[in-house]
Amino acid sequence: MRLLQRLLLGAAILASLTIILGHYSNIQASEKIKIRWATYRAAPAELQEKEKFIKDFENKNPNIQIVLEPIAWKDQITYLITAIASNTQPDIVDLTAESAALYAKLGYLLPVDDIVEEIGRNDFYPDLLEPNIFKGQTYAIPWYDTGANFWYRKDLFAEKRLKVPNTWEELLECAKVLNKEKEGLYGIVVPYGRNQWTAWYFESFMWSNGGLVFDKNLNIVFNSPQNAATLLFLKKLSKYSPPGSSEYSFEQTMNVFITGRAAITYYFGRILPEIYKRNPDLAEKVGAFMIKRKEYVQWNGMGMIGIMKGSKNEAEAKKFLRYYLTSPDFVDVLLSTPGQYLPPLKSMSASPKFISSPLFKKHSDIFNVIKAGTRGGRRMVLEHPGLPNPYAYSIEVSQVVEDTVQKVLLKGDTPESALAWAQREMERIVEEARKIDYKKD
Numbered sequence: 001m002r003l004l005q006r007l008l009l010g011a012a013i014l015a016s017l018t019i020i021l022g023h024y025s026n027i028q029a030s031e032k033i034k035i036r037w038a039t040y041r042a043a044p045a046e047l048q049e050k051e052k053f054i055k056d057f058e059n060k061n062p063n064i065q066i067v068l069e070p071i072a073w074k075d076q077i078t079y080l081i082t083a084i085a086s087n088t089q090p091d092i093v094d095l096t097a098e099s100a101a102l103y104a105k106l107g108y109l110l111p112v113d114d115i116v117e118e119i120g121r122n123d124f125y126p127d128l129l130e131p132n133i134f135k136g137q138t139y140a141i142p143w144y145d146t147g148a149n150f151w152y153r154k155d156l157f158a159e160k161r162l163k164v165p166n167t168w169e170e171l172l173e174c175a176k177v178l179n180k181e182k183e184g185l186y187g188i189v190v191p192y193g194r195n196q197w198t199a200w201y202f203e204s205f206m207w208s209n210g211g212l213v214f215d216k217n218l219n220i221v222f223n224s225p226q227n228a229a230t231l232l233f234l235k236k237l238s239k240y241s242p243p244g245s246s247e248y249s250f251e252q253t254m255n256v257f258i259t260g261r262a263a264i265t266y267y268f269g270r271i272l273p274e275i276y277k278r279n280p281d282l283a284e285k286v287g288a289f290m291i292k293r294k295e296y297v298q299w300n301g302m303g304m305i306g307i308m309k310g311s312k313n314e315a316e317a318k319k320f321l322r323y324y325l326t327s328p329d330f331v332d333v334l335l336s337t338p339g340q341y342l343p344p345l346k347s348m349s350a351s352p353k354f355i356s357s358p359l360f361k362k363h364s365d366i367f368n369v370i371k372a373g374t375r376g377g378r379r380m381v382l383e384h385p386g387l388p389n390p391y392a393y394s395i396e397v398s399q400v401v402e403d404t405v406q407k408v409l410l411k412g413d414t415p416e417s418a419l420a421w422a423q424r425e426m427e428r429i430v431e432e433a434r435k436i437d438y439k440k441d
Contacts, residue, residue: 032065033316036090038079041303042070045336053333057323064316073250074195077397084108084308091311092321095140095304097131097381098393103306104132104139105390106436110307110314111137115322123345128302131381131388140306141325144334144341147373148204148268148299153178155285156185156263164289168205168233171264171291175240178263187240189256189265191248192402192409198249199401200299200379201266206230207297207378213401213426216384218391220430222404223423228415231408238409246410258282268301269339269370272363288369300377303341328353339367342374394433400425 039050047070054066069090071079080099083089095103103109116124116138128142150171152164156178165171175187192198206212211226238245242256250267257265258279265271275282290296305325307317324330331353334341338359343349360367380392395401400422407418 032063033313034065034067035092035313035317035320036067036069037092037320038069038071038083038090039094040071040073040076041094042072043337046333049333049336053324053327053329057320060323061316061319064320066320087310089308089310091307091313091317093306093308094143095306096393097302097304097379098396100140100304100306101131101134101381101388101390102393104134108309109139110309110311111139112141112306112318112321113138115318115325116141118322119326119345120347123347125344125346125375127382127385128344130386131302132304132306133388134390140304141321142302142344143305143325144301144303145344145374146268146301146303146340146342147370147377148200148266148301149369149373150264150266150289150291151257151271152264152287152289153282153285154287164287165291166289167291168208168293172233172237175237175264179240184261186242186256186262187264188237189248189253189262190234190238190241190245190409191253192234192238192245192405193247193249193252194399194402194406195249196396196402197253198405199396199399201253202230202234202401202405203378203380204266204297204299205234205293207383208291208295209233209293210295212383213380213395214383214389214391216387218387218389218430220423220426222426223419227419231405231415231418234405235409246406269342269367270337272339272359272366273337276359286366288366290369290373296373298373298377300374300379302344302379339370342371391430391433394429395426398425398429400429 047068050068054068057066058064080089080093089108100109116129119141121129124142125145128145129138132138132140132142157164157174160177162174162177163170165174171188177187178185179187191201206227209226209230211224211230213220213222215221242261253265254267254271254274256262257267257271258275260279260282272283272286275286290298305321307314307321311317331343331348331351334343334354335357338357343354348354380396381389383389404418404422407413407421408415
């Protein structure tokens with residue numbers, strides 16, 4: 001009888017322990033360490049690859065939950081400024097090169113030198129790391145490189161026996177010859193809506209012509225003869241752009257070319273896989289080229305990723321970033337949109353998995369142009385190699401560049417008056433930006 005009582009008592013205790021442990025386990029499961037990752041690269045194919053990484057990581061780290069927060073490109077500035085002001089910033093954030101440089105200066109990012117060293121600092125293309133270095137520390141990690149270049153219709157050029165343009169003058173002549181407005185075909189796409197793409201489009205021509213926004217002392221030198229000549233040229237070129245170009249942004253610039261309504265456009269590598277998706281008959285009829293005035297310059301995009309200061313789970317956020325950026329499968333993220341995302345690492349650029357992409361092999365001529373442009377590319381944060389510019393972001397978000405373009409191309413102002421106005425505005429913006437000190441707390 002006593003044995004039975006002891007067995008029953010033991011069973012009761014075991015049952016109680018099971019309930020308690022199960023309850024504790026449920027509490028633990030509900031209290032997973034949550035890492036929020038805000039990304040403005042939110043196209044379905046890209047998100048699918050990122051979700052795959054998250055699932056694999058969570059399976060290996062059941063105590064950590066990665067919450068992906070997609071942000072529209074146009075909303076990223078408002079999102080981060082609001083999040084910082086309300087102290088609700090994400091743990092991990094995708095950044096542009098300009099925003100990474102500014103947020104590093106302001107102390108809103110945590111150093112990530114340990115991850116960079118683990119990956120291999122010397123394996124990164126140097127110009128991709130430069131915007132992220134402030135006071136000797138690295139505050140963001142480049143995860144892709146990209147560049148814009150000219151796209152053209154080889155069949156239409158052949159019909160008119162036109163050579164691929166190499167200079168501004170040749171580009172203007174080709175746009176003029178190929179323009180058939182009555183037939184719904186336009187010579188070239190010149191976007192000049194009040195948006196960031198208009199600024200980047202103008203800047204590509206500006207740098208090619210020897211113009212600048214900042215000098216080597218980070219003073220504004222926007223009001224220059226070179227920039228006046230650039231505005232005048234774009235006004236001439238815009239005569240052969242579709243109606244409504246004064247409202248064009250990224251998508252419209254790409255769409256007009258993909259749908260066969262323009263002979264030439266300027267855009268990123270994304271355009272080729274989009275052609276295969278939406279108008280495959282056009283795929284064999286397109287080519288790519290660069291032009292120069294004083295030099296060949298393409299607008300260069302750099303995608304950065306960092307950890308926000310204020311993250312309550314810094315160790316776990318770094319653990320995920322290490323997993324994400326050092327995995328051999330990271331190439332799958334880059335190849336989610338072939339040609340748009342080029343590797344930030346020299347070793348990855350030569351990896352069989354990356355270079356074996358069918359699209360790369362089939363259009364090697366196009367991808368050679370894209371790759372050449374990224375290495376010789378430029379953007380405002382690095383107008384001067386080795387001199388990261390923390391004030392570039394303030395100019396970029398002010399929309400002064402696109403307003404200057406609109407003043408000339410849309411409103412009919414002279415380049416000189418538009419640039420004089422822009423110079424004053426930019427000087428005021430930079431003066432205010434210089435007053436903001438690096439956070440030491």
